[in-house]
Amino acid sequence: MKKTILFFIAIIFSACSVKLIAPTESDVARVISKYPNYSLAQLQQGKSDYEKYCTQCHGLKRPSSKTEEKWNKIVPWMCKKNNEKPNLHHISDETQASILKYVITMSSAK
Ligand code: HEC
Incomplete structure (x- = not known):
């Protein structure tokens, strides 16, 4: 009985935590x-910005769960939502662009 409950708790938690794949040079090449001059370091920075800022209200969404067109709308919308709350870490225009490039790049990762 106790085991069954733990099993269901484990399922619920694993369903909420998205494991992001590590960006590689082939993602940059794609x-x-x-994005001329885009580098792996910038892509990795985008991943850490995404992990830092976009977990303040909800779990991470898989980059592949939305198309580029959708991310172009969602990221500015979410950053605006974030910046309306003074208690959250402010997202600069530069960070917003970094997050957007990261999710768009990884939305087409295999
Ligand atoms: C201030 C809290 C907050 C922050 C910070 C936040 N979100 Fe959200 N997010 C929400 C809420 C609330 C929703 C539910 C959608 C709604 O309001 O209709 C949502 C929904 C979403 C969705 C689903 C939208 C859809 O139409 O399917 C995505 C994807 C998303 N957020 C991505 C992000 C990303 C990327 C970031 C970081 C830039 C982020 N969120 C930061 C509050 C937040």
Whole structure:
């Protein structure tokens, strides 16, 4: 009985935690024509910005769960929502762009 309850708790938690895949050079290569001079370091920075800022209200959403078109609308919308709350870490325009490039790049990762 106790085991059954623990089992269900484990399922609920694992369903909420998205494991992000580690960006590689091949992800950068896929988008370099769209983002000239984009580097793996910048992509990794975008991942850490995403993890830092976008977990303040809800769990992480998988980058592949939305299309580029959707992310272009969602990220500015979410950053605006974030910046309306003075108790949260402020998201600068630069950080917003970094998050947006990261989710768009990784939305097409295999
Ligand atoms: C201030 C709290 C807050 C922060 C910070 C926040 N979100 Fe959200 N997010 C929400 C709420 C609330 C919803 C539910 C959607 C609604 O309001 O209709 C949501 C929904 C979403 C959705 C689903 C939208 C859809 O139409 O399917 C995505 C994707 C998302 N957030 C991504 C992000 C990203 C990326 C960031 C970081 C830039 C972020 N969120 C930061 C509050 C937040």
